[in-house]
Amino acid sequence: MRILSGIQPSGALHLGNYFGMMRPAIELQNQGDAYIFIADYHSMTSLFDAAQRRRNTMDVALDFLACGLDAQRTVLFRQSDVPEHCELTWLLSTITPMGLLERCHSYKDKVAHGIAVNHGLFAYPVLMAADILIYDSNVVPVGRDQKQHVEVTRDIAIKFNETYGETFVLPEPRIRDEVAVVPGTDGQKMSKSYGNTVEIFGDEKAQRKKIMSIVMDSRTPQEPKPDADQNSAIRLLKLVAPAAVADDIENRLRAGGFGYGDLKKALFEHYWNFFAEARARRRELEANLDHVEATLRSGAERARTVAAATLKRARRACGLE
Numbered sequence: 001m002r003i004l005s006g007i008q009p010s011g012a013l014h015l016g017n018y019f020g021m022m023r024p025a026i027e028l029q030n031q032g033d034a035y036i037f038i039a040d041y042h043s044m045t046s047l048f049d050a051a052q053r054r055r056n057t058m059d060v061a062l063d064f065l066a067c068g069l070d071a072q073r074t075v076l077f078r079q080s081d082v083p084e085h086c087e088l089t090w091l092l093s094t095i096t097p098m099g100l101l102e103r104c105h106s107y108k109d110k111v112a113h114g115i116a117v118n119h120g121l122f123a124y125p126v127l128m129a130a131d132i133l134i135y136d137s138n139v140v141p142v143g144r145d146q147k148q149h150v151e152v153t154r155d156i157a158i159k160f161n162e163t164y165g166e167t168f169v170l171p172e173p174r175i176r177d178e179v180a181v182v183p184g185t186d187g188q189k190m191s192k193s194y195g196n197t198v199e200i201f202g203d204e205k206a207q208r209k210k211i212m213s214i215v216m217d218s219r220t221p222q223e224p225k226p227d228a229d230q231n232s233a234i235r236l237l238k239l240v241a242p243a244a245v246a247d248d249i250e251n252r253l254r255a256g257g258f259g260y261g262d263l264k265k266a267l268f269e270h271y272w273n274f275f276a277e278a279r280a281r282r283r284e285l286e287a288n289l290d291h292v293e294a295t296l297r298s299g300a301e302r303a304r305t306v307a308a309a310t311l312k313r314a315r316r317a318c319g320l321e
């Protein structure tokens with residue numbers, strides 16, 4: 001089974017990224033042939049600062065390695081180190097109906113928010129299809145917001161196969177229901193574009209402040225809260241605390257006599273402990289960036305061998321060779 005996922009280097013990674021995509025992808029490294037890449041080509045659709053991109057790319061690599069990605073087992077690489085993705089994007093774009101891209105939520109949302117859109121943003125799902133198809137990927141672990149992009153990838157693969165003969169494997173999205181949408185500090189989906197994130201490796205004081213600012217209702221500590229499982233703080237606590245601890249706190253909220261301030265304090269403590277080991281590992285890695293760079297380069301070499309072979313197959317299929 002080939003497993004593949006990618007993430008854009010567009011800012012500090014947060015709990016939504018961790019539970020929605022990073023952890024599921026890292027766990028799958030034991031179940032098949034896993035590829036994880038840093039989607040720096042994709043980040044060009046919305047980030048226009050070269051130095052920032054370079055820094056963010058290294059940060060994503062550090063984050064994954066610190067969180068337990070084993071670079072011997074999983075192929076970790078930078079997308080732009082495998083330029084074959086771009087050539088395949090062109091081949092795919094010529095059979096992609098405009099309507100398929102016009103229907104994509106992430107594009108439509110950006111237009112609706114008045115963001116000045118560029119062609120890259122419109123064509124983003126085609127590049128993503130190339131990322132997935134070029135590795136003959138079977139399984140793509142992502143959060144729910146990326147489901148449509150994987151479906152578009154399947155449609156593009158089917159269309160190419162129909163037009164030029166069986167060439168691509170059809171991938172499946174893999175979405176964990178329990179973490180399909182991790183809530184942010186304001187109760188919406190946690191996302192860096194909403195400014196409601198708790199970072200995986202952020203500064204202690206700043207993250208404590210964010211957690212203490214999670215938006216709650218105005219009931220007093222004494223009041224029983226029969227809907228105690230609904231608020232963002234308890235939902236986050238369930239991700240970072242042992243089940244027995246989270247259940248106990250939830251029951252105390254239900255019974256009354258336990259306030260939101262104490263809930264948030266508990267959440268911060270458990271969050272901070274949850275990542276303690278990863279934080280220490282990240283510090284070690286930061287002291288040896290050459291090693292991280294070498295890891296990315298060797299990942300790219302491994303990835304490129306596979307990508308070049310698939311691209312050749314596609315070029316042949318459509319009469320370029």
Ligand code: ADP
Binds near residue numbers: 008143181
């Ligand atoms: P952001 O919304 O912060 O820009 P991205 O769109 O870059 O995050 O998402 C990177 C990966 O993390 C994707 O697989 C996405 O589905 C997942 N992800 C992001 N936010 C969440 C969330 N709040 N809950 C679950 N998964 C998420």
Ligand code: TRP
Binds near residue numbers: 005042128140146
């Ligand atoms: N679009 C994904 C996101 O924003 C990142 C991504 C790019 C990706 N190419 C991919 C994810 C291929 C999975 C497979 O999160």
